[in-house]
Amino acid sequence: MRKLFALIPVLFLPLTGCSGGGGATTTTPPPPPPPPSQVIATPGPPNVESLTVDAGPNALTTPAVNTAFISVRVCVPDGTFSNCQTIDHVEVDTGSIGLRVIASGPPGGLLSPTMLPAEQGVATLAECLQFADGSSWGTVNVADIELPVSGEKATNVQIEVIGAPAAGSPPAGCPGNPENTVPLFGANGILGVGPFINDCNSVGDCTPRNPPTSAGYFTCPTPTTCTTTTTHLASSGTHPYQVQNPIVQFASHADGTLDNNGVIVELPPVSTSGAVGPVSGSLVFGIGTQGNNAISGATKLLADSGSGVISARLNSSTYPNSYLDSGSNATFFSDASLSACGGANNGFYCTGGSPVSESATLQGTNGTMLTADFSVADASTLFMNKSLVAFSNLGGPNSDGTALDLGLSYFYGRNVFTGLENPNVAPPYFAY
Amino acid sequence: MMKLLCAPLCALAVVCISAPTFAALGGDASSVEADRASMKGALRVTPTVDYSLHEIQTSAGVVIHEYVSADGKVFAVSWRGDGIPDLRQMLGGYYGQFAQATSQPHYNHHHLAVRTTDVVVESSGRARAFFGRAWAPALLPQNFSVHDIR
Numbered sequence: 362m363r364k365l366f367a368l369i370p371v372l373f374l375p376l377t378g379c380s381g382g383g384g385a386t387t388t389t390p391p392p393p394p395p396p397p398s399q400v401i402a403t404p405g406p407p408n409v410e411s412l413t414v415d416a417g418p419n420a421l422t423t424p425a426v427n428t429a430f431i432s433v434r435v436c437v438p439d440g441t442f443s444n445c446q447t448i449d450h451v452e453v454d455t456g457s458i459g460l461r462v463i464a465s466g467p468p469g470g471l472l473s474p475t476m477l478p479a480e481q482g483v484a485t486l487a488e489c490l491q492f493a494d495g496s497s498w499g500t501v502n503v504a505d506i507e508l509p510v511s512g513e514k515a516t517n518v519q520i521e522v523i524g525a526p527a528a529g530s531p532p533a534g535c536p537g538n539p540e541n542t543v544p545l546f547g548a549n550g551i552l553g554v555g556p557f558i559n560d561c562n563s564v565g566d567c568t569p570r571n572p573p574t575s576a577g578y579f580t581c582p583t584p585t586t587c588t589t590t591t592t593h594l595a596s597s598g599t600h601p602y603q604v605q606n607p608i609v610q611f612a613s614h615a616d617g618t619l620d621n622n623g624v625i626v627e628l629p630p631v632s633t634s635g636a637v638g639p640v641s642g643s644l645v646f647g648i649g650t651q652g653n654n655a656i657s658g659a660t661k662l663l664a665d666s667g668s669g670v671i672s673a674r675l676n677s678s679t680y681p682n683s684y685l686d687s688g689s690n691a692t693f694f695s696d697a698s699l700s701a702c703g704g705a706n707n708g709f710y711c712t713g714g715s716p717v718s719e720s721a722t723l724q725g726t727n728g729t730m731l732t733a734d735f736s737v738a739d740a741s742t743l744f745m746n747k748s749l750v751a752f753s754n755l756g757g758p759n760s761d762g763t764a765l766d767l768g769l770s771y772f773y774g775r776n777v778f779t780g781l782e783n784p785n786v787a788p789p790y791f792a793y
Numbered sequence: 794m795m796k797l798l799c800a801p802l803c804a805l806a807v808v809c810i811s812a813p814t815f816a817a818l819g820g821d822a823s824s825v826e827a828d829r830a831s832m833k834g835a836l837r838v839t840p841t842v843d844y845s846l847h848e849i850q851t852s853a854g855v856v857i858h859e860y861v862s863a864d865g866k867v868f869a870v871s872w873r874g875d876g877i878p879d880l881r882q883m884l885g886g887y888y889g890q891f892a893q894a895t896s897q898p899h900y901n902h903h904h905l906a907v908r909t910t911d912v913v914v915e916s917s918g919r920a921r922a923f924f925g926r927a928w929a930p931a932l933l934p935q936n937f938s939v940h941d942i943r
């Protein structure tokens with residue numbers, strides 16, 4: 362069912378100020394208050410990190426949009442957390458797995474093999490991590506990790522150092538458009554806290570394959586002689602390990618609690634015409650492990666244990682490979698009645714005058730259903746004011762006609778849970 | 794990708810023959826077999842009036858579609874699975890334009906849409922769930938809708 366917005370919903374504050382359109386001095390209306398059911402946890406120990414939506418690091422050539430960042434402290438892995446550097450603008454991505462930092466980004470010399478040892482078991486382990494838009498190529502090093510605001514800590518974490526010199530240039534076995542610098546990657550790093558425990562194979566070895574696995578590993582005795590290699594489950598005890606979801610390596614707190622089973626992205630609502638940065642929220646670690654991260658009234662949708670997808674129904678079409686993803690900067694779905702913008706914005710929908718309102722029904726593998734209502738506004742209009750970085754009604758086409766990808770635009774105003782799989786025991790899940 | 798350097802013998806021939814490259818888009822039906830072999834996949838061909846759909850299924854569950862026109866040219870490809878196939882293999886001679894277009898920043902790790910003079914490439918997905926497709930507009934059969942590339 363679809364209807365055009367004719368009236369502003371009563372839950373929101375009436376819009377005040379200029380009505381927008383034209384001119385750099387347009388004032389944006391105040392954001393509506395959070396719905397009574399959304400409680401955003403206060404950043405701080407033991408498990409809440411400050412989450413910020415802004416234009417990204419200064420090195421970007423165009424401002425980031427709908428991208429949520431945290432800071433991460435990367436430390437020499439000696440257990441003391443005393444020799445660390447803070448990396449700001451690490452993108453929070455529930456659609457990938459693993460902590461990856463750009464070698465040429467902020468921490469500089471800390472990210473060298475003399476400071477952060479290479480992963481054991483082979484001569485210089487390197488990794489080719491696939492994204493839909495390209496590949497990240499770098500070495501796998503070991504670090505202690507601390508989240509600066511929550512204080513969550515993990516020791517001996519395998520991290521990918523993207524663009525590390527010891528890995529050389531991407532070899533033939535790492536195809537895909539390289540994005541190994543900050544301006545190309547769009548952030549100083551990425552914290553992949555998606556639904557799987559590691560980035561390649563949750564239940565066995567990651568073995569070289571054609572076509573490649575989404576994470577492929579190489580051993581590089583020299584930077585120009587990298588060859589494919591097998592990596593193992595950390596639980597096997599046999600190095601080299603696959604890169605894991607950082608939360609599975611979190612240490613217990615002094616009281617014995619442990620926040621290693623999922624994350625919650627908590628962002629406030631934003632005005633329908635967009636918001637300037639920073640938009641501040643929280644990244645909460647753990648689900649049901651502390652007083653501030655219970656599922657409570659949220660509805661749980663179990664996902665497919667292999668692919669992590671749920672099903673969606675929208676406008677009489679079924680989208681069986683759907684998901685929520687903080688690393689997608691809009692809601693992407695194939696809809697023949699909507700037109701993509703021309704030119705540089707062709708990744709988004711331009712709806713002309715009024716936003717289009719959509720109502721989807723999501724369904725978990727357990728049969729549980731949940732409504733997902735969202736709006737798609739005209740992207741060109743939203744982007745006219747270049748200081749706006751957060752949009753709840755940004756939508757775009759999806760080349761995959763079977764997928765409704767509810768990206769960060771859907772996250773504003775609701776706490777979105779991504780539950781980690783327990784391999785062979787329980788599948789991953791989404792909840793809100 | 795393999796290329797044979799022109800052997801001295803070729804100097805005597807009108808045309809140098811190079812070894813088959815593992816190329817899909819723009820290639821002929823034999824390049825589909827090369828792709829299948831390199832992926833150790835099973836092939837199933839479904840003919841229609843205007844084209845035939847060659848489906849490669851690998852043991853890992855990655856599915857590649859290669860759309861072959863009546864005159865034997867691969868005019869479109871798609872992939873779906875837990876990993877993305879080598880796009881130099883899939884895009885063949887069109888890879889250069891694609892690489893050039895994607896050398897510009899595009900801050901979205903889960904969706905990509907590229908349109909150049911001769912090729913359209915779309916890629917989407919996240920960990921363990923990728924989909925993508927590509928086609929050469931000039932090679933599409935008449936009355937073929939890109940909606941059918943999936």
